[in-house]
Amino acid sequence: xxxxxxxxxxxxxxxxxxxxxxxxxxxxxxxxxxxxxxxxxxxxxxxxxxxxxxxxxxxxxxxxxxxxxxxxxxxxxxxxxxxxxxxxxxxxxxxxxxxxxxxxxxxxxxxxxxxxxxxxxxxxxxxxxxxxxxxxxxxxxxxxxxxxxxxxxxxxxxxxxxxxxxxxxxxxxxxxxxxxxxxxxxxxxxxxxxxxxxxxxxxxxxxxxxxxxxxxxxxxxxxxxxxxxxxxxxxxxxxxxxxxxxxxxxxxxxxxxxxxxxxxxxxxxxxxxxxxxxxxxxxxxxxxxxxxxxxxxxxxxxxxxxxxxxxxxxxxxxxxxxxxxxxxxxxxxxxxxxxxxxxxxxxxxxxxxxxxxxxxxxxxxxxxxxxxxxxxxxxxx
Amino acid sequence: xxxxxxxxxxxxxxxxxxxxxxxxxxxxxxxxxxxxxxxxxxxxxxxxxxxxxxxxxxxxxxxxxxxxxxxxxxxxxxxxxxxxxxxxxxxxxxxxxxxxxxxxxxxxxxxxxxxxxxxxxxxxxxxxxxxxxxxxxxxxxxxxxxxxxxxxxxxxxxxxxxxxxxxxxxxxxxxxxxxxxxxxxxxxxxxxxxxxxxxxxxxxxxxxxxxxxxxxxxxxxxxxxxxxxxxxxxxxxxxxxxxxxxxxxxxxxxxxxxxxxxx
Numbered sequence: 001x002x003x004x005x006x007x008x009x010x011x012x013x014x015x016x017x018x019x020x021x022x023x024x025x026x027x028x029x030x031x032x033x034x035x036x037x038x039x040x041x042x043x044x045x046x047x048x049x050x051x052x053x054x055x056x057x058x059x060x061x062x063x064x065x066x067x068x069x070x071x072x073x074x075x076x077x078x079x080x081x082x083x084x085x086x087x088x089x090x091x092x093x094x095x096x097x098x099x100x101x102x103x104x105x106x107x108x109x110x111x112x113x114x115x116x117x118x119x120x121x122x123x124x125x126x127x128x129x130x131x132x133x134x135x136x137x138x139x140x141x142x143x144x145x146x147x148x149x150x151x152x153x154x155x156x157x158x159x160x161x162x163x164x165x166x167x168x169x170x171x172x173x174x175x176x177x178x179x180x181x182x183x184x185x186x187x188x189x190x191x192x193x194x195x196x197x198x199x200x201x202x203x204x205x206x207x208x209x210x211x212x213x214x215x216x217x218x219x220x221x222x223x224x225x226x227x228x229x230x231x232x233x234x235x236x237x238x239x240x241x242x243x244x245x246x247x248x249x250x251x252x253x254x255x256x257x258x259x260x261x262x263x264x265x266x267x268x269x270x271x272x273x274x275x276x277x278x279x280x281x282x283x284x285x286x287x288x289x290x291x292x293x294x295x296x297x298x299x300x301x302x303x304x305x306x307x308x309x310x311x312x313x314x315x316x317x318x319x320x321x322x323x324x325x326x327x328x329x330x331x332x333x334x335x336x337x338x339x340x341x342x343x344x345x346x347x348x349x350x351x352x353x354x355x356x357x358x359x360x361x362x363x364x365x366x367x368x369x370x371x372x373x374x375x376x377x378x379x380x381x
Numbered sequence: 382x383x384x385x386x387x388x389x390x391x392x393x394x395x396x397x398x399x400x401x402x403x404x405x406x407x408x409x410x411x412x413x414x415x416x417x418x419x420x421x422x423x424x425x426x427x428x429x430x431x432x433x434x435x436x437x438x439x440x441x442x443x444x445x446x447x448x449x450x451x452x453x454x455x456x457x458x459x460x461x462x463x464x465x466x467x468x469x470x471x472x473x474x475x476x477x478x479x480x481x482x483x484x485x486x487x488x489x490x491x492x493x494x495x496x497x498x499x500x501x502x503x504x505x506x507x508x509x510x511x512x513x514x515x516x517x518x519x520x521x522x523x524x525x526x527x528x529x530x531x532x533x534x535x536x537x538x539x540x541x542x543x544x545x546x547x548x549x550x551x552x553x554x555x556x557x558x559x560x561x562x563x564x565x566x567x568x569x570x571x572x573x574x575x576x577x578x579x580x581x582x583x584x585x586x587x588x589x590x591x592x593x594x595x596x597x598x599x600x601x602x603x604x605x606x607x608x609x610x611x612x613x614x615x616x617x618x619x620x621x622x623x624x625x626x627x628x629x630x631x632x633x634x635x636x637x638x639x640x641x642x643x644x
Contacts, residue, residue, distance in 0.1 A: 272471040275439050279465040280485045280536075281458055290484065294475050372474040372516060 006117045008058045015110040016055040022103035023047035029096040039086070040096055043079040046072060047103040054110060062117040069111030070136065076104035077143050084150045093151045101147050108140050160342040165349065168342040175331070175343075176350055183328040184354050186243035187315040191250025196307055198251065199258025200300070204288075206259075207266045217263070224256035232318040241322050246329075249318040254307040261303035265296025298373050301366040308358045312351060385451075386540055386572045387413040387436060392445035393597075394431060404597030405431045409445070411591065411600065415539070418566055418573045420583035420590045422629065423636065428598020429576045430544055436574065437465050437542050450540065461489060463540040464533030468548055470525035472517035472532075479504070479513035482532045489536070503531040506565065523554040530562075541573045547582070556614060559585060567610055580633075581617060584608075584626045592629055594636025602632035 008016070027044040030037060050072035057065035080100060084093070115133055120126065142162045148154065149161040156164060169176065202220070206212045232249050239245035269292050277287045319329025328347050335343045370376050389411040396403045406428045413419050421429040434440040435447060438454035449457035457463065472481045479500050486496040504510055507527040517525050526546060533541060547555045563586060566573055577583050583590050590604040606625055608616060616622050 270471070272467050272469055273473070276465070276467065276471055277488075278439060279437055279458065279463070280488045281461055282488045286488050290488070291473070294473070370475075372518070374518075377518065 006062065008055070008113075012058070012110060012113050013055070015106050015113070016051050016058075019047060019051040019103045019106040019110070022099040022106070023051060026096040026099040026103070029094065029099070033094075033096075037083070037096070039079055039083045040100060043076050043083075043100050043104075044096070046076050046079070047100060047107065050076070050107055051103070054107065058110075058114060062114050066111050066114035066118065069107050069114060073104045073107035073111060076100065076107065077140075080104065080147065081143075084147070097151060101144070101151075105140060105144065108136060112136050157339050157341050160345055164342045165345040169346040169349065172343060172346060176346060178326050179328045179331050179347065180350055180354065182243060182324075182326045183246070183315050183319065184312070187246035187318070187327075188250060188311045190243070191247035191315065192254055192307060192311040194247065195251035195254030195311070196258045196304060199255045199303070200262050202255075203259050203262030203266065206263055208284075213263075217259075220256050220259045223252060226252065228253065228314060228317055229321075232321040235318070236322040241324055243327075246315045246318045246323070246327075250311045250314045253310050253314040257306045257310070258300070258303040261299045261306075262296060265299030266292050268292075268299065269295045297370050298366075298375070301362065301370060304362050305359060305366070308362055309355055312355045312358070316351065384415050385412055386415050386417075386449070387411065387574070388446075388448045389432075389436075390446040392432075392435065392442050392447055394428075394435060394440060395443050406435070406442070407597035407599045409598075409600055411603075413572060413574065413589075415572055416570045416588075418575065418586055418588045420575045420577055420587040421593060422577055422580065422583045422590060423593030423598075423601075423633065424578065424595055426598070427593040427595040427636070429593050431598065432593075433542055433544050433574060433576050437463060461485075461536055462538060463542050464536045464538040466526075466530055466533045466541070466543040466546045468545045470517065470522075470529040472525055472528055474516060474518055477514050477516055478509065478520070478528050481517065481528060482535050485532060485536050499535045499537070500531075503535045504528075506534060507531045507561065523550050523558065526550060527558065527561075530558075534565075539571055541571050543573065543575045545576050545578070548577075555582070560614060562586065563612060580626050580629050584622060584629060585612065585614070585617060590625070590629055592632035592636070594633070601636045602628070604628050604632070 023044045026040065027048070030041050030044065050069065054065055054069045054072070057068055080097070083097070112133055115129055115136075118125070118129065145159075146162050149159055150163075154161075160168075202216060206216050228249065231252055232245075235245040235248040235252075239248050273291055273295075274287070277291055282290070316329040316332070319327045320333050323330045328351060332344050332347050335341070335347075367376060389409050392406060392409040392411075393404070394406040396405055409432065421432060423429050431440060435442050436449055436454060438449075438458040447454060450460070450462045452460070452462075472478075473484065476484065482500045482503060483496045486499060491499075500513070501510075504513065507530055509524065509527055509531060512520065512524065512528075517528065520528070526549075530546065533543075547558050550558070559582060562573075565571075566586075573586075575583075575586060584606065588606055588610075590606065591600055592602040592604065593599065594601045604625060608621060608625070
């Protein structure tokens, strides 16, 4: 273990101080109510101890301080959630509650800033930290959302709490799965594969002939400029209500980014490298496969990444214009009408999850395939 | 006896640009024999690289005649009649060193056993054994350039065309590679055409030094070196060496003064 503890900077010290102040304030308010809420009293005591001990620890050992702060802030958050689920009318939380929310959030913030101070050469620890830090951030975003919606009793139609959404999610898995299958696996994947391959093949054709470059590139440009809300109904007319019309919309949306990027990538090879192939008397295909396509790979992966998010958006929006009674876009548009906003949010969660995973998978593949590219070399170090 | 590898007769090349024609090469006559080490030397813009590119069929002459290995440059290129080493190594970053050297062999359609044997032999020739599995960006500039020489040699051409291959390297690495190149030339009796703008490098390496001058690019003087074929770096201190270097320098100066009068 390296001993390289960095003393907390001014901002971090302010975090400990404010956590302490809010804890004391909450305790004072609760005192006025003669300790009617034992759960909150213990939370405020916990927060006060956590802030003082955390501050002391931060001078000695970053890792210990970080873990301590994470544990105590999580425990405080758990107490607060328990309090919220316990109370009869959820809208009736007082100032003491909000002070404690702020105090525990600030403690979590301090733990993140302690975690970032940990210096270690161990790859495992670094990998764990690179997951843990955004995870703390994300969880606290959800927690604050939960506290605000439950604490203020926000109407579900406006903004359901994460717990409501999760509850709805767990109870509608068959529906969500059917929608996912319809929209993502059928429309998105089919359209994505077809659109990307079409863009790629046309780019190679364009590259071979200046005539096509003059003719096809502007047409591709035109297709990219078409508004999706105009294209989608037309595709429904052409290809019917089922997923085929959505896949067609996705094809239209993903075609152009792939076309433009591949055309740019095919001209990325340097003069010397092309001359070199010439001195070997290499034919067109040898030059294409051994030099120009590898050189174009970073561009092609750019298009694949852009398209992975475009495709999902395209398929969901396209379902607003006529679809069988299944699909993520269909579900969103009908459940909004029925004021079932928590199911809409559940669909959004599925879309976000699927989109991020899809993107992440392609980014991972890019790393494996274009490891030699300077941008990846820097990332690997 | 020896025979002509490259015959150049009244060769000229004019580039058409927006500012009018540029005479890159004018009235070039040159005869290179098997086993010669010919340096093309001159200030930038004198067309030395252009001449090398015409020999390699990377540029087309606009006048005169040229044959390489007895045929047109294009036919020589199609027959993989030469190896070309560029100013930059130009290795493919997605290929390992061994794979880079094997690239021309793959294009020629050689079977994998032959490829493997030639890669190993030529990497050994440039002292790069043990680096087969490294990627180019993991090696120093000098090692990269050596790998690119191995790549050119792997084609096993009798003619080696080199365009300022050591221009970007530091003096010590350059001396070392010059020594290795000379040893290789002495061992294999290959014909080498070598572009440089360094007088010591040209004199140290060459059997013939072609001094060129700019605007229009033409041959000012051809200096035949009487230095022995086997040379060490010490030869640069000898009077014979300095005499040849002086003649080359005078040729370069003559080309320059002519330029000054003209402009």
